[in-house]
Amino acid sequence: MDMRETFVAETSALLDDDPRTALVLADISAAAFAEAEHRHPDRVLNVGIRESLMVSVAGGLALTGLRPIAHSYAPFLIERAFEQVKLDFAHQAATGVLVSIGASYDAAQAGRTHHSPGDVALVDTLPGWAVRVPGHPAEVPALLRESVTGDGSGYLRLSTRANSAPHAGADGSLVPLRTNGNVLVVAVGPMLDPVLEATRDLDVRVAYTNTVRPFDTAGLRALAGETVVLVEPYLAGTSARIVADALGDRPHRTLCLGVTRNDLRRYGTPADHDPAHGLDPAGLRRSIVDFGG
Numbered sequence: 001m002d003m004r005e006t007f008v009a010e011t012s013a014l015l016d017d018d019p020r021t022a023l024v025l026a027d028i029s030a031a032a033f034a035e036a037e038h039r040h041p042d043r044v045l046n047v048g049i050r051e052s053l054m055v056s057v058a059g060g061l062a063l064t065g066l067r068p069i070a071h072s073y074a075p076f077l078i079e080r081a082f083e084q085v086k087l088d089f090a091h092q093a094a095t096g097v098l099v100s101i102g103a104s105y106d107a108a109q110a111g112r113t114h115h116s117p118g119d120v121a122l123v124d125t126l127p128g129w130a131v132r133v134p135g136h137p138a139e140v141p142a143l144l145r146e147s148v149t150g151d152g153s154g155y156l157r158l159s160t161r162a163n164s165a166p167h168a169g170a171d172g173s174l175v176p177l178r179t180n181g182n183v184l185v186v187a188v189g190p191m192l193d194p195v196l197e198a199t200r201d202l203d204v205r206v207a208y209t210n211t212v213r214p215f216d217t218a219g220l221r222a223l224a225g226e227t228v229v230l231v232e233p234y235l236a237g238t239s240a241r242i243v244a245d246a247l248g249d250r251p252h253r254t255l256c257l258g259v260t261r262n263d264l265r266r267y268g269t270p271a272d273h274d275p276a277h278g279l280d281p282a283g284l285r286r287s288i289v290d291f292g293g
Contacts, residue, residue, distance in 0.1 A: 003158040004029070004101050006140040011069060011099075012036040014148055015043060021148055022061050022068040026054040028101070029071060055081040055098075059088030062096045067148050073107065074100035074116035074157070082122060090126045095153045098123075099144070103159040103190075104234050104259045105273045117259035121238045123155045124213065130154035131213035132170075133189035133233065135163045139210050142170035159233065161190035161270065172211035174219035181205050183227040185288065186220070188212055188239075191231045191279070198284035204229075212239055217246035226251055229288055232258040233279075255291045257284065 001009065008029065014021045015036050022043040023033065030037075030046045037044035043066070047053045051072055058068035070077065077100050078085070089096060100119065107114035123129055130152060132143045140158065147154040168175045174186065177196070181203040187195040192208050199206060207223055209216060212232070220228075224247060232238055236258030243254050260277045274280040278287055 003137045003140050006137040008032045010141045010144050015040050020067045022066045024054050024058040024070045026051045026072050051076040051081045052084045055084035056088045058096050059094045062094035068096040071099045073102040074119045078119040097147045097154050099156045101158045106160045108268050108270050117235045120234045132211050133157045134210050135189040135192050136166040138166040146170040159190050163193045167208045168210045174207045174209050174216045176207045178206040182225045184224045185229040188232045191233050194281050197281040215242045220246050227253050229255045
């Protein structure tokens with residue numbers, strides 16, 4: 001199963017297992033949740049193509065004591081409905097879980113309306129929100145359950161891109177995968193395989209995480225030398241302040257790689273977009289070597 005299918009299966013199980021769990025949809029994935037809706041018509045709600053209403057309904061459910069999950073494509077869930085996320089969740093101190101698909105440009109063929117490289121940066125303006133970015137379908141169940149069974153609010157960012165194997169659980173720790181060299185390359189979520197390919201014969205350390213908020217700053221301090229390269233699958237520099245704060249008492253250099261601010265104004269596939277942002281293995285390698293890796 002891919003990440004989306006895994007999410008559907010795990011959410012359906014949560015609905016069966018935990019009477020606090022609720023799901024609010026805006027048509028996206030409604031067919032996949034038809035059986036769950038039949039079993040739990042009072043806790044699986046489809047409001048139609050009304051993403052702002054979806055988030056407001058989820059916020060209202062949260063105020064009744066439920067743990068709502070709101071789900072759609074990232075640009076519809078985060079960007080289009082952000083006022084409702086800000087007011088109906090954050091401002092009201094209501095807590096729930098937002099789960100997106102589409103990532104930065106997974107749906108490249110659908111055009112710019114379906115792209116959302118700035119979603120994590122936008123969520124990062126909200127106080128105390130957890131942000132989890134799985135890199136493999138097998139990481140999704142634990143991350144989802146950690147989000148839903150906890151007490152705070154969280155954003156789970158699913159992707160059609162995936163690493164060849166899972167590498168982390170749900171505790172948010174940085175996982176060291178290569179420990180040689182003076183340069184630390186931190187790969188977030190599905191960027192790990194491209195990073196491993198880009199650095200396969202370079203003398204660098206590589207660490208992986210699927211949780212960027214809260215970021216494992218203790219792990220970062222333990223692994224980092226004077227040079228850190230941060231590779232994120234969304235807007236470049238989104239976690240730059242985290243690295244700067246974590247290493248503020250020691251000399252260091254940081255290179256932040258991710259989706260650039262260039263609007264390509266094209267369709268194509270995700271693989272077509274990667275080189276334009278320097279996120280293919282060749283582009284990552286050039287950036288790391290040029291920076292001193």
